[in-house]
Amino acid sequence: MKSRLACSDNVSLPRRLPPAVIALLLQGLAFFLAILLARFTTIPFTPLSLALVVGALAATLSHLAGQARWWVPIQFIFAPAQVAMLAVDVAPTLYLVIFLILLAVYWSTFRTQVPLYLSSHKVWRALEDLLPPMEGRDKSFSLMDIGSGLGGVLAHLSAVRPDGHYLGVEIAPLPFVWSWLRLRLKPNCHVRWGSLWDCDLSQYDVVFAYLSPVPMAELWEKARREMKSGSLFISNTFAVPEFPPQQTVQVDDLHHSSLYIWRM
Structure with a gap:
């Protein structure tokens, strides 16, 4: 057979922005707020503890911005994961390979907001x-x-x-x-x-x-x-x-x- 396939009280952010862009902006805002906290307090932050603060702030901001609930754990773990990866002595080419594989699998998710789900x-x-x-x-x-x-x-x-x-x-x-x-x-x-x-x-x-x-x-x-x-x-x-x-x-x-x- 031939196919004819051509082939709330929450803070409101602009809906025309893709969720991934909103998440990135909130992550940046969380990082800025964490730096201010470290700068104007006497709390002795380590890189990991500062990353945890960034994650907590980003997760909170995502919830307040009305993002889908799965963004909250993603936002929380993002900065600590970056610190953990930098602490591991791994060749940069491995990160590149992993990135390219993930890009080949999820490259359209940014636009379509449809990740890879596998039916059982x-x-x-x-x-x-x-x-x-x-x-x-x-x-x-x-x-x-x-x-x-x-x-x-x-x-x-x-x-x-x-x-x-x-x-x-x-x-x-x-x-x-x-x-x-x-x-x-x-x-x-x-x-x-x-x-x-x-x-x-x-x-x-x-x-x-x-x-x-x-x-x-x-x-x-x-x-x-x-x-x-x-x-x-x-x-x-x-x-x-x-x-x-x-x-x-x-x-x-x-x-x-x-x-x-x-x-x-």
């Missing part, structure tokens, strides 16, 4: 029961995995239901290359490098997404515009604001995942 094996098996039944069908079905990551969902479903056609879209370079190598020998399963916003959803019987809370409202509007009548839109873990699912499947995995299902 139990979610893969739960999806089997949501595919169109084999009995009484005179043609194959099609499924798109939006943000297909390492290709686990596609590889599993294409093996257990070879009567389907499967396409994944992934924008992060390293996961895309991994999944392309993993799926290249499966004739009914393909992955494309590109943005989910460039996908045409109109030709798919099932659209599966495991993204983050941020794009769900916009993705839902795209799905309602493009998906054909009777097709299924399935989201792992993240619901659509103000549009309750027609069906929910609870998955007994480590993360207690939920599959939210809408028939279009």
Whole structure:
């Protein structure tokens, strides 16, 4: 099958700034405040204790600024982690290699706010029961995995239901290359490098997404515009604001995942 994928009381900060930029600005403000504290008090700070103060201030500022709750521990640990890394005698090239690997995996997260999430094996098996039944069908079905990551969902479903056609879209370079190598020998399963916003959803019987809370409202509007009548839109873990699912499947995995299902 050919794809048509072109591929509160809290302080309010400007919403047009990406969360990562806001976090960086707050980290800088926390560092400035910590330096002032060290300068105008007699407290004998060590590099690590000063970094802990920076972390505590940054975490507090993130909470007051209304950032998502997962930013609080990130902000707290950032400065102490920097001090700890500098204290370890590690070759600079190792840091460069680690940075490049992380960049290849998470490079789009800054813009999309969708990190790499991997669906569990139990979610893969739960999806089997949501595919169109084999009995009484005179043609194959099609499924798109939006943000297909390492290709686990596609590889599993294409093996257990070879009567389907499967396409994944992934924008992060390293996961895309991994999944392309993993799926290249499966004739009914393909992955494309590109943005989910460039996908045409109109030709798919099932659209599966495991993204983050941020794009769900916009993705839902795209799905309602493009998906054909009777097709299924399935989201792992993240619901659509103000549009309750027609069906929910609870998955007994480590993360207690939920599959939210809408028939279009």
